[in-house]
Amino acid sequence: MPQDKFDLVIAANRLPVDRVREGNRSVWRRSPGGLVTAMESVMSGRDGAWIGWSGVPGKAPAPFEQDDMWLHPIALSADEITDYYEGFSNGSLWPLYHDVIVPPTFRRRWQAAYEKVNRRFAEVAAELAAENATVWIHDYQLQLMPRYLRELRPDVRIGWFNHIPFPPVELFMQLPARDTLLHGLLGADFLGFQRRTDAQNFLRACRQLLGDDDVEVRADLVQTADGQVCRAAAVPISIDSRGMARLAATPAVRARAREIREQLGNPEKLLLGVDRLDYTKGIRHRLKSLEEMYREGTLDGARTKFIQVATPSRERLQAYQHIKSEVEQTVGRINGEHSSFGAPAVTYLHRSFPREEMAALFVAADVMLVTPLRDGMNLVAKEYVAAHDDTGALVLSEFTGAANELKQAYLCNPHDIARTKRTITRALEAPAEERRRRMRALHRQVLRHDVQRWAERFLSNLAVAPRQP
Incomplete structure (x- = not known):
């Protein structure tokens, strides 16, 4: 019989599992994605619960246990999915937080749904949390939850981590709900961000936009009028790097990597991109760079192949339908x-793959292209590095959080097509010793700063975060 209260409660928009069909039965299977990958090892062996939406509209399934985690589904109606998730979260917040690559849309109905769903998450967390428990809230979909939970359970420690960028105040101030969102976040004891710049953007927003609300900002602390103190700092996320390194070294994965290259005609060089199909990921810019390189003869379609894995994402939204069409064209x-006949220069795979297949793709690739226009971190870059100890090369956008840590990558500005082409050429043609030196340094960095260290840093910051001035 599962327990009623937990010392650690994780709250995220989605549960870490998806409902899938296996033959004649329906089963839960681990979800793809950076958050699930990062949190899997954090939750392993802990006495904790995870609350989130199951992915299906309507009545929530009954709570259940999966992989030693207690999972508590949250109900979302079809209208709430449209307004809270597709609307406010991904039509208003997502583009605003990613440099307005596409214009955000603001609707009061969306904001009302966002508030309602965040309160529902807070109510469930308040029920599941033991006395003086730790509640760790994740990402931009739940920015009001800290304040709602604080009102219900002032005894618990509340942390919130932002997996995406936090925008400069000049962009954030466009948001009609800006004050409400900032006060929602200030219900937490500790706010974690991917980069120092993100934390500073949040603090500047509080200083500039909440000045009339008796909010005081001192260094990295914000004190509200009711005496609550919240600290904001950078705690960059990572991956289970040793787990990926072990998986990549297995005979089965190595054999599959060789098979992938054979299926492509054993090219001299194999380039790889792995992304969600999202306008922030720079897939169109990447393809434009490669198209020009093929056209100019810098790349030969017979000798240099490119695989683009594009995981389906939010395909009901018009902006995502548009990018899907552009990429396919x-x-x-x-x-x-x-x-040539039967030997495409570009292999485009619009689906997700199990972890073993992804590891094989990483091992097979000579050069990994990670070129988002804006990304909070980008864990794919770290996964590729973990899969290589002294081979391979990483071309990495300057506009990722990972660029702050993976300084030995070949850094590029994906908006600058000409320079991106030169960077890809440099990565392909670099002497073997240079590539080994760079990859060894990157590999050490990723293994040293793994997901367990990230979780320990976040939770230790939360444990000592001051509640009173």
């Missing part, structure tokens, strides 16, 4: 102009 054009 560009891939078709490249292959039509630069492929």
Whole structure:
């Protein structure tokens, strides 16, 4: 019989599992994605519960145990999915927090749904949390939850971690609900961000936009009018790097990597991109760079192949339908102009893959292209590095949080197509010793700063966060 109260409660928009069909039965299977990958090892062996939406509209399934975690589904109606998730979270917040790559849309109905769902999450967390428990809230979909939970359970320690960038105040102030959101976050004891710049952006927003609310900002602390003290700092996320390194070294993964290259005709060089199909990931810019390189003859479609894995994402939204169409058209054009019969220059895979297959793709690739226009961290870059100890090369966008840590990567500005092309060429043509030196340094960095260290840093910061001045 499961227990009623937990000392650690994780709250995220989604549960770490998806409902899938296996033959004639429906089962829960681990979800893909950076948050689930990062938190899997954190929750392992802990006495904790995870609350989140199951992915299906309507009545929530009954709570259940999976992989030694107690999972408590949250109900979302079809209208709430439209307004809270697709609307406010991904139509208003997501583009605003990613440099307004596409314009955000603001609707009062969306904001009302966001408030309602955040309160529901807080109510469930308040029920599950033991006395003086720790509640760790994740990401931009739940920015009001800390304040609502604080009102219900002043005894618990509340932490919140932002997996995406936090925008400069000049962008954030466009948000009609800006004051409400800031006060929602200030219900937490500790706020963790991917980069120091993100934490500073939040503190500046509090200083500039909440000045009339008796909010005082001192260094990295914010004190509200009711005496609550909240600290904001950078705690960059990572991966289970040793787990990925072990998986990549297994005979099965190594054999599958060789098979992948054989299926592509054993190219001299294999390039790889792995992303959610999202306009922030720079897939169109990447394909434009490669298309020009094939056209100019810098790359030969017979000798240099590119695999693009694009995991489906939010495909009901118009902006995502548009990028899907553009990517498919560009891939078709490249292959039509630069492929031989039965041997495409670009292999485009619009689906998700199990962890073993991803590891094999990482091992097979000579160069990994991680070129988002804006990204909070980008764990794929770290996974590729973990899978290589002295081979491979990483081309990495300057606009990722990972660029602050992976300084031995070949850094690029994906907006600058000409320079991106030169960076890719440099990574392909670099002497073997240079590539080994860079990759060894990157590998050591990723192994040293793994997901367990990230979790320990976050939780230790939360444990000592001051509640009173």
